[in-house]
Amino acid sequence: MLKKIRVSLAFVFFTGLTLLFLDFTGTVSAWLGWMAKAQFLPAILGLNLTAVLIVLALTLLFGRVYCSIICPLGVFQDGVSWLRSRIRKKARFRFRAKRECKPVRYGMLALVIAAFIAGFGSLVALADPYGAFGRIASNFFAPLWQWGNNLLAMAAEHFGSYAFYSREVWFKGLPTFLLAAAWLVLVVVMPWVGGRDYCNSICPVGTVLGMFSRFSLFKVRIDGSACNGCGLCEKQCKSSCIDSKGHKIDYSRCVACMNCIGTCSKGAISFSAQCASGNASKDVCKDASKGAEAPSEDAGCEASKPEGKADDPGRRAFVTSAVLLAGAASASAQEMKLDGGLAEIKKKRSPERKTPVKPAGSHSVRQFGKRCTGCQLCVMECPNNVLRPSSDLKTLMQPEMSFERGYCRTECTKCSEICPAGAIERVSVEEKSSIKVGTAVVDLSLCLAHEEGISCNACASKCPAAAIKRVPKNPDGEKGVMIPVVLEEKCIGCGKCEYVCPARPVSAIHIEGVSVHSEI
């Protein structure tokens, strides 16, 4: 029963969080954005006290249920571990009690804290389990989802329906992709071999919550008098934290998955406040023993259903890629309707910026660097394709703005609504339109008006802040070529000028970030 609840809840959270990364229409984030906000490390970095207290309270009550239910990386690893035991029945009992590896656990935690204090945000981001999951989801699951969506969009176009629209799938950055790939290997291999090893050695969130779960009210407890020492519970404990001989459990590593309860044929294991005495706790014990009466097969079945669904993205990925191959032919046929006589368009390349541009709500480059865990949620949500992970070592994976594919629309506050880490704090549309995140800078040597004398008012006419004016190139000469100038005080750094500038591959006008955002 308890396991069933745990698996169901885990399934809900995992699906919700995955969808959060896949959906680009903004619908899911409106409903399930809170799931990301409940993530522990982002909540700490974002000083989201409510979320931190709730997680800590949960842990003090029930142990590390956070790791088993709320953490998507944890649930993902449970899925991998479960998959192995489905493939080979014997593998279910592949675990042995291990001793806690304190130097690694606390060493990692110390390292992360040190990195945070030193302002090395990318290292903190790297250690965040939620961030790691986000990077995996955005780099591996989302493209498949989007390609699948684009297939549907093609079908919809064929039938004249507007139910689906296509979304450009683009590669957002190599370093982040490689790190995501590395972590994907890690969280497939580690649980495949050793269950929750990652969570009980590398993960700083696991370590911190482990400190609290030692003192939790409800715990998995072994009734030594009922135990016949068969050792089954130990052999299938993903956390390798049950010493079946000594009837001891290392609560700092137990993730309260409840698997052991169902495995014990003697009903010697229960999840309770205090097993020996008190009516209330007796009830709990009874409940647990009732659950234990059910044949172990049943437990296997229960586990198989929901966790099978939890693994859904993988299957969906496979199906979509297969459909994709089949649809490739029709994709090229669709392109035929393009009219002839179109000028070739060179791809835009992002200019080198001395200061990165961070979205409105992040206050300063420094604060952003300290809080962001690089989960990529804002990158996935950005409807204008402005955000992408940084490739700079110190801010690696943390998003920054660039304007080759779109510009930051003033009426959009998506990233500030969704950010779980408080790196981008909530701003209203009104506030956003007066927050200066950067300043446009003109490079006249690239400007078509200046260099080729072309009559162009692309940047000046499109600027939503009316911060770009045109002045004569030769003020003394007769009327002639007009060149753009920027009124720095009015510019908010939305990047529209950079986006619409006809100079290619590098725009003649680009945004330089400001290290501390200000209001104009």
Place this chain on the structure above:
Amino acid sequence: MDMKRHIDRRDFLKTSATAAAAATVAACAPGKVRELLSDDGSRDDSGEMTCRTDPRTGAKVSLLGYGCMRWPMTEEDGKSEIDQEKVNELVDYAIEHGVNYFDTAPVYIQGKSESATAEALSRHPRESYYIATKLSNFSNYTRENSILMYRKSLENLRTDHIDYYLLHAIGNGGIDLYKKRFVDNGMIDFLMKEREEGRIRHLGFSFHGNKETFDYLMEQHEAIHWDFVQIQYNWVDAKHANPTAGYLYDELAKREIPSVIMEPLLGGRLSKVPEHIATRLKEKAPSSSVASWAFRFAGTPEKVLTVLSGMTYMEHLEDNIRTYSPLKPLDDGEIKYLSETSDLLKKYPTVPCNDCKYCMPCPYGLDIPAILLHYNKCVNEGLVSADTSDPAYRKARRAYLIGYNRAVPRERQAERCINCNECVSHCPQKIRIPHELSKINNYIEELKKGL
């Protein structure tokens, strides 16, 4: 030999001039037409194509002329090419069904139209069709370049004579530019000489300008003797253009100059009309296509030599052949009905783009016609509404924005316009393209903000 033929033609001209009242343009199968006049609207597929006789040369020209500006395209290695196989198929079918007038120009389809058209036509005997092409000396109108362009056309078309040769698109730039392009450089004299020598059988011009320019050109008739004039004539412009197409036609008819009709369908705008207008036309003729009204309208005046249609698809070719085999002229009641319909249609704020692509390629990569056509499509479908309180607004907004991204890749959308005004002088419809693009873009911006 050529000289003699020319004199014959002149003689014929004189006789026709004396018989002013006589109908000089005649259908090649008048009996058949009359027969069908009493028909109650049922189709006669076996009928023959209506033909008109050129008043000066006696050439029998099919009422349906093939405009070679919209040949089907195919994508090869990311570049669009004319789909020659389909062109051959269309040309074969057209000739088989009596179409014998093919109108091209050196600049059509990025300069590929003449060769592709010639390729398809070369598979038929030269005397079985008339070929029309143009002097498109828009950008460089030196005498050398203009003559080179003319000779290149002869070469491209694989022929020693051009049946109908036009001074291309007089109008933009007015009388001034006309003089620069054709008079000051001596081109008009050169072409008249070519006509005398029989290498040009008919000399005329295509017109997109104002009344002043047209009147001026009519004054030139005495000196030049226009053999034909190509005008934009359809059931909307007949009444609503400036000057009206009706005026242009009457002026020509007065002088016994046959009219060649272009844009009878306004680049499809008169077939893709708003739903209730289509229904209105269907009510009158349930089994006829909406387009057939436009073709019947354009073909009805007797001094129309041929009606050009740029048929990309076989269905359109078939439909138009059906309409003209033979033509069932509109009666006064039907003309009045169309005139009323045109008033209704004019209420829609569409952009008068006929998708001729003269504005293309835009140096900054915009797909101008696609942007304008999508806007028109949405106007016609009632999807353009700025009223956010309208319950249909959200749906219309979604349809507009999604449809826009489908019709025009993002990199080629209206927001990319830099206002360089390069396109404006190319547009025969005199659309202020940057202005329209900016208007459309502002509308789209409003839609995007209206989350």
